[in-house]
Amino acid sequence: MSEPMVTQNLARRVSPGAGAEPSLRQIAYDRIEELLNWGKVRPGQIISQRELMEMADVSLGSVREAIPRFEAEGLLLTLPQRGLMVPSLDVTFIREAYQMRRMIELGAVPAILARLDRSLVTEWIDWHRAAQVRLGQDDGNDLEDFLRDFQLYDWDMHAQMVSVMENRLMSNVYRVTAIKIRMAAQSRVRVTRQNATRVIKEHLAFLTPMLAGEADAATRALSFHIDQSLTLALGGMVQG
Incomplete structure (x- = not known):
């Protein structure tokens, strides 16, 4: 049996609009989510939108569009005049x-x-x-x-x-x-x-x-x- 891979399994994920080209906002969301999943940004850390843009390799506009969803889900908090904070859990x-x-x-x-x-x-x-x-x-x-x-x-x-x-x-x-x-x-x-x-x-x-x-x-x-x-x-x- 060949070495197991994840590609086919990951392709089965179903999301609204599956099959359509993802928006820049969705791409930014997915890449920032990956940063959270893998500990590239950590609980308690304060980070700017521009730093997120660079880490996720997406546009600043798409980061700004993705942030309200992260805030609604409790995954990021906006600190006025300071940036974004990953909540401490x-x-x-x-x-x-x-x-x-x-x-x-x-x-x-x-x-x-x-x-x-x-x-x-x-x-x-x-x-x-x-x-x-x-x-x-x-x-x-x-x-x-x-x-x-x-x-x-x-x-x-x-x-x-x-x-x-x-x-x-x-x-x-x-x-x-x-x-x-x-x-x-x-x-x-x-x-x-x-x-x-x-x-x-x-x-x-x-x-x-x-x-x-x-x-x-x-x-x-x-x-x-x-x-x-x-x-x-x-x-x-x-x-x-």
């Missing part, structure tokens, strides 16, 4: 955000079993098994790139699971909550070979019963996976 927020994540993801399980194409679940399982093989190799070549791809695949798979409910409001709440979790926990949650190996095992533990239509087993395994992620986000030690 504390331990209480992390716990509450994971509670929201738990409600949404576990609530999606019935829809996943009823609506999700089993061939996609099979593809996810195959991808994870191929990733196990890749991580079992000791050469370390391109490991950093692979771990980044793995993180993207992880984020996208969970988002697709939520999207099966066909509730755009719920999907957007989940997306914004996930960004905030990454922002708050990025100093403690790092994708390493060891963590990726553990996550693959946990993913397979709920994907396999999903494929078999076993709701209780899938829910238990998904709940355990979310608990593990919360523990890690809070700086604790996880199992396995």
Whole structure:
């Protein structure tokens, strides 16, 4: 089996106007979101619109157009005469955000079993098994790139699971909550070979019963996976 890649999976994302050419504002939004997701700008940091423009490699006008959406979602705050601030997100927020994540993801399980194409679940399982093989190799070549791809695949798979409910409001709440979790926990949650190996095992533990239509087993395994992620986000030690 060839080394797993994320391109085809990421292409399945569905958004309003899918298929249309994205606007400059949307491009700016997506690139600034990526900065937040990967910790290029951090909670508590104050940054100017021009700095965001340079980091995102977009026009200043498109940054200005994207900012109101970030403000509405609580991802950026405007400080008069100072610039923009990435909000500080504390331990209480992390716990509450994971509670929201738990409600949404576990609530999606019935829809996943009823609506999700089993061939996609099979593809996810195959991808994870191929990733196990890749991580079992000791050469370390391109490991950093692979771990980044793995993180993207992880984020996208969970988002697709939520999207099966066909509730755009719920999907957007989940997306914004996930960004905030990454922002708050990025100093403690790092994708390493060891963590990726553990996550693959946990993913397979709920994907396999999903494929078999076993709701209780899938829910238990998904709940355990979310608990593990919360523990890690809070700086604790996880199992396995």
